[in-house]
Amino acid sequence: MKTISELDNPVGAQISLNMWLICAVCFCVIAVDGFDTAAIAYVAPSLTRLWHLGHAAMTPAFVATSAGAVLGYLASGALVRAVPRRTVIALAMLAFGGFSLLTVMSSGIAVLSVIRFLTTVCLGMVVPAAISIAADSAPDHARAPATIAATTGLSVGAALGGLGSSKLIAGFGWEAVFFAGGLLPILLLPLVWHVLPRNLQETGAPDATHSTADTSSWFREIKSLLAPHHLPETVTVWLVAFFGFLVNYLFVFWTPMLLLSLGFSASNAPLGVAACGLGGIVGNLLLFALATGLGVHRSLIVTISIAMLCIVGFQIGGLERWATLLLIFGVGVGTTSACVGQSALATTLYPAALRTTSVGNAAAVGRMGAILGPSAGGLLISLGISSQHIVLLSCIPLAIVAIVLLVSQRLAGKKQRA
Numbered sequence: 001m002k003t004i005s006e007l008d009n010p011v012g013a014q015i016s017l018n019m020w021l022i023c024a025v026c027f028c029v030i031a032v033d034g035f036d037t038a039a040i041a042y043v044a045p046s047l048t049r050l051w052h053l054g055h056a057a058m059t060p061a062f063v064a065t066s067a068g069a070v071l072g073y074l075a076s077g078a079l080v081r082a083v084p085r086r087t088v089i090a091l092a093m094l095a096f097g098g099f100s101l102l103t104v105m106s107s108g109i110a111v112l113s114v115i116r117f118l119t120t121v122c123l124g125m126v127v128p129a130a131i132s133i134a135a136d137s138a139p140d141h142a143r144a145p146a147t148i149a150a151t152t153g154l155s156v157g158a159a160l161g162g163l164g165s166s167k168l169i170a171g172f173g174w175e176a177v178f179f180a181g182g183l184l185p186i187l188l189l190p191l192v193w194h195v196l197p198r199n200l201q202e203t204g205a206p207d208a209t210h211s212t213a214d215t216s217s218w219f220r221e222i223k224s225l226l227a228p229h230h231l232p233e234t235v236t237v238w239l240v241a242f243f244g245f246l247v248n249y250l251f252v253f254w255t256p257m258l259l260l261s262l263g264f265s266a267s268n269a270p271l272g273v274a275a276c277g278l279g280g281i282v283g284n285l286l287l288f289a290l291a292t293g294l295g296v297h298r299s300l301i302v303t304i305s306i307a308m309l310c311i312v313g314f315q316i317g318g319l320e321r322w323a324t325l326l327l328i329f330g331v332g333v334g335t336t337s338a339c340v341g342q343s344a345l346a347t348t349l350y351p352a353a354l355r356t357t358s359v360g361n362a363a364a365v366g367r368m369g370a371i372l373g374p375s376a377g378g379l380l381i382s383l384g385i386s387s388q389h390i391v392l393l394s395c396i397p398l399a400i401v402a403i404v405l406l407v408s409q410r411l412a413g414k415k416q417r418a
Helices: 017-050 055-082 085-104 109-134 140-151 154-171 175-195 218-225 231-261 271-313 321-349 353-384 387-393 395-417
Strands: none
Touching: 017 055, 017 109, 017 140, 017 154, 017 175, 017 231, 017 353, 055 085, 055 231, 055 387, 085 109, 109 140, 109 321, 109 353, 140 154, 140 271, 140 321, 140 395, 154 175, 154 231, 154 271, 154 321, 175 218, 218 353, 231 271, 231 321, 231 353, 231 387, 231 395, 271 321, 271 387, 271 395, 321 353, 321 387, 353 387, 387 395
């Protein structure tokens, strides 16, 4: 009898149950990744109080979290050429689950930052491989929706983690968050192993591992991404990724600390991450719904515009707590959809031979923005700049993303007419 991963899914066939099963598992994998990545933000208010630290003191741990993910994303493309993607995902999940459990041994920022770096190196290896499996499992017309559906796991994981962490921290302390983050990926491993395909052919996509000389090495694949016929797409995807991740992780990491300064308790501050994550879910659903009719470019412009309007709303003084959380929700609609949208752009703009590398490198570029965002936030906080002004400044990178998408859309239109 055939296993789930051995079911047929011929290229060009209609969306099959097998495709959605694969996407569902990829969604769960990425959701666990989203929870573990944001875990440091959930516990930051508690740690600063417990360790008697200023708010800006958490910056090294935030930066280490994003820096490790960059290395993991870059390594993912090289690893999947030597090892099956299912194996990469399973081993990386086992490793980041172990490191998450080890995090409870942290006694200060230095140790915490090192462990977070090692954890997110493994986290970073998972996402590009999972996204490319979800994309390759779908026929051409469903590739963008499949990618968006799987990548929405990041928002779901962050949102559920934010909601659950409030209860865990209040009942069992900050360590409980990392116990949960360590056990979840380990419990998910049997499902990963039995559902995800062992190789590219089992998804129904053509085998592109050795399809051309240009993809025989990581450096040649990078050269292909920067070749003249791919350069406009690469610039677009990388800029969207960089600035989208910059603003998203500025909010993900610093929102609990922001809420702490607005009178929220340390156990309730993770609700800010939950609000941002829930907004991300809605943003991804909106992107999913709009992409078929408007295309990914125009859909992203819509969701990013929502985020910019909510950022402007933060400048209203004396906001109630529910209004603050609602505005954070709206910011999540736009910033998270930009993080997901860059993956959708990458999977639709490049051929199968470059798909994992394009997703991995775009995500790595995005994570560089994720390093800059929290770093800039910590610097501005240490300089005494008000939270309202810091929030308002985040409109600048989002405006750049909208302009880049408009220009890219027009260039694509001219290319099609030519």
